[in-house]
Amino acid sequence: MQFPDLIRLSLRTLSSHRMRTILTTLGLIIGIASVVLLTAMGKGIHQFVLKEFTQFGTNLIAIFPGKTTTFGMSGATISTVRPLTQDDAVSLQKLDQVISAVPLVQGNARIEAGHKQRRANVFGVSAGVPEVWQIKVQQGRFLPDDNVNNPRAFAVLGSKLRAELFPNSNPLGQRVRIGADRFRVIGVMESKGQMLGFDLDDSIYIPAAKSLEMFDRNGVMEIDLLYKPSLSSNEVETAVRRLLIARHGREDFTIITQDQMLSSLDDILNVLTFAVAALGGISLLVGSVGIMTIMTIAVSERISEIGLLRAIGAEQKTIFQLFLLEALTLSTIGGCTGILLGGCCVIMLQLLLPELPLQLAWGYILFAFLLSLVIGMISGVFPAIKAAQWQPLEALRTE
């Protein structure tokens, strides 16, 4: 018997029980559709989060003061920790591997310009910010590369802060006050949006030395490094660690590379997608039980037909193929319909809620489809074997 005929006959049988076919495949359809939809959400969230974290570039290393010991005694050690200083940042910048190093002292303060005032983030940084954080200057220029310990009192505004303080006038050259200190505005940054709740646009950038004084701190909170893209993060991390140990006498700092952060984030998010896929997979299992049941019923309903086919010359192999293919066709129909349904849901959601991060996870979709074939195979094999084992006469006699 030729393969196209096998397919044609099983389609013929399935279409003669249309309602039953639909009900049987419904479980599978819902299962596959939910795998498609859930993994689209998982992957969408995955990409969304990764994008949030890579908007500052990828060749980044952050250094924090203090070392979390394996004994978890960080509270006791912090007081003896030598703080990270601006000079650390300067000498890190001199490393061959490093393109730029930015110290960071962050706080929150009232900012005044003329009659207007507003509370905003204050970032005490150095000239390297546009390069390291990948933010462009929209107007004027960024902080100059002054002597880090005695910088001029310049400030650069985030786009939102600029709009609030200087709605109708050019801010360049104007004066602003932060607390008791006065700064001259020399630039405005492009909008960068939110980053995990931090509004970079509602911020003001001043030299780190000024914010150390302003917030009365003896060390910076963080140093961000941009390294040469050709290097591996491990190489750079080693060089940084060696330099800082030489300067501090011991390892009283923590290095986090963007790579490490991204890869552990990536792991977590992959687990998330896998978990939702597995959830959808459970409904696939339910769907397979449906197909198994209906195939068992189909065999027992058609015993005398099996006898007839055998009597007019069908081999056992043919009977086996007929029933197996029927199960496979059933599950293929379920699989395809499920993918279509899931795909339609995703597209509709994208149209209705464009904010929602959705991304069709083709790998999982393919996997779900193959799984539906395997389900058809497994739930078809046993009934098909039973069908093929009938002796022609016995089968003919059964009504």
Next chain:
Amino acid sequence: MIELNNIHRDFQVGEQTVHALNGINLSISAGEYVSIMGPSGSGKSTLLNIIALLDQATSGSYCLDGHDVTHLDETILAKTRREKIGFIFQFFHLIPRLTAYENIEIPLTLAGIAPKLRRDRVTSALDAVGLTDRASHKPDQLSGGQRQRVAIARATIMHPAILLADEPTGNLDSHSGIEIIELLEQFNQQGVTLLVITHDASLGQRAHRNIRIIDGQSST
């Protein structure tokens, strides 16, 4: 064509052994028209099933077309049934969800014949049994006589050398019964060997040779 030698067929029913056939010897040549008659339960169907290779003798030997077919494996048996034997049942055994056309087509499909070649053969088979205008009807839209004619078309579509019919008129009124027998006789006239089991003596007499089976033994 058909050579049966001392055929026995025993059935084990619980503790008891039923001797359905008790040493049948039978020789039928190509092109013969033979009727098989006898009381109910005498072993007629059992004999025909063995000839049709649907059942195997407990002992004895069976030679078909010069080949010993007493012990063959399932695959070869199926192939032989498909190619050499046409079988007609008392209860038609048509597949209810398929049309007359599709029911007749099944043996060709099973034999792996290409769809293009199948069309002509099914069309002429429908014509031969006078059902051209019923090609797209399902079995439940046909009368008993029409159903049996579909079954005959299906049994002859592979041009078998032997046509076996187990009470083909048992489920029909006498008028359509005669029509069916006449149709079968047409195939016999074209050279097909024909064996018919019947209860109806008048139909049985039409055959060139009558075999009576009583208690699993033949008495000519």
